[in-house]
Amino acid sequence: MKCKLGIAFGLSLTFLTGCETTDSGSQSTTTRSGDSLEQIIADKGCDASFQCKVIAVGERLTCGGPSRYLVYSSRNVNEEDVERAAKAVTLTEQSENQNKIASEICEPVLPVQALCISNKCQSIVLK
Template sequence: MKKSVLVAFSLACIIVLPACETSFSVPTKQQGTLQQYLSNKGCDASFQCRVIAVGYQPNCASPREYLVYSTKHNDEVKVESLAKSITDNEQRAGTIGSSACSTPVPVQSLCIENTCQPVPVYSK
């Protein structure tokens, strides 16, 4: 009985109430792997710091987040591959989120105190 009520509610949320909010930021195994892989953000200079867009928000057609990483400790090809795989999976899943668009603020990365850190990019 409980299962059928849950299924009915879920279908109503998907079909009847498109504004129902379903979380699309639940970490996947790949996303956890990417975040773990990028955990060492050590750097000697800002040229070793990079930013990559990860995930997909269907209502915004924008990335879910921007991650900062260090090329000193991470292989750029592997980072790009993992990020692309996560983004492609989210696009294929057609994840339903809230009708509101919460576009993440673009960032640049700088080496501050020997750590790659995000710095918001503001446009005029």
């Protein structure tokens, strides 16, 4: 499936419909403080693109690698908390995958890059 970025680079790069999702979906694992990864990274406000980070989360059963990439703002979070929560989600998915049978189809999960657009960290798909 091919995805088109569209004509204007700065417009609507947040979610590329039809591409592999970079959102966390229904996965929600809590940390010691009780906050889920989604709650920890919810505030994506930024002043510059260097504050926008990407973290690989989860584990794909069929072909390995992360199940998704999430974007967050380092301005608003403790990066150790983000890494700890992402690791917890990944460990949970690894545990769940042990009881599953891999399919023959390997769904691609495209890596993303994070940019600060309109003072919000947003993801764009790398090709």
